[in-house]
């Protein structure tokens with residue numbers, strides 16, 4: 202079963218393996234497969250689910266809401282997000298203005314078919330709206346009981362510091378940051394993590410498997426396996442392309458002996474690796490089939506000895522983005 206960790210300086214416990222539905226629900230996979238993945242997550246002890254209003258143009262929230270129907274609400278932590286920079290329909294259908302936050306939360310709650318979300322996250326930082334206005338709107342969303350906690354995603358260290366300070370002034374806490382983090386993408390280590398520790402914020406990290414690349418299933422010079430994200434023309438193939446080069450795929454194959462030594466699959470190793478960082482509250486893992494969920498969840502509770510952590514660093518030295 203899955204271990205739990207506290208999110209930031211709050212009393213909220215979340216499953217350290219969290220299920221996310223970007224690119225899959227409402228897009229790459231049919232709804233029955235989406236439901237089967239959610240069922241597999243619940244059966245494995247995952248209680249925390251992450252989505253966003255923008256995923257599959259709002260369909261992902263609906264699919265997740267349908268898949269969770271009938272579950273005891275108190276046994277779930279449901280996270281969603283507001284504000285994606287591209288593709289607005291009208292001038293106010295974007296950003297972190299009071300208007301967009303208040304309208305977006307209502308739409309998300311309706312699609313998710315719930316009275317509240319446990320965590321409401323600013324998907325990106327909005328440079329055009331005063332941060333005071335954004336944080337006041339979040340404070341009101343919390344007071345209205347529509348969201349229990351507030352988080353951010355891909356904010357810089359300074360943005361997290363400023364947001365956390367304002368939240369404190371307004372009587373609530375900023376408890377989470379959702380950045381990309383994996384063995385291949387370590388950008389947060391130098392600034393975001395120290396700022397987060399300072400302000401009582403945890404990381405919920407996305408693409409811990411580098412979108413499937415760290416599972417080792419993509420081999421240099423060979424076509425991607427049928428049905429994998431790299432073959433998904435609805436969006437996946439494009440988003441994964443940053444990792445799909447021979448140098449990276451060759452380096453990733455060097456992780457196989459490390460995984461073997463720990464008795465793990467490479468997919469499990471990649472998820473366990475992000476969880477070695479104490480500031481990480483959860484690895485936010487996606488899945489296109491239920492068997493992947495059952496496999497990935499076994500990364501919970503794994504300790505990677507320091508010697509093997511060094512071996513991982515050496516194997517990836519030339520391809521890591523910092």
Ligand code: NDP
Nearest residue numbers: 221222223407408409410411412413416429430468487488
């Ligand atoms: P991962 O790195 O975990 O990639 C998941 C994908 O890898 C799956 O959909 C599947 O794709 C493949 N996979 C999973 N398990 C295995 C396995 N055991 N063996 C082989 N392949 C496997 O994360 P995602 O990129 O999906 O992101 C996870 C979540 O993070 C999202 O759902 C979303 O909630 C969040 N996110 C947040 C962002 C933000 O800006 N805040 C941005 C992006 C994501 P396939 O089978 O199709 O190859």
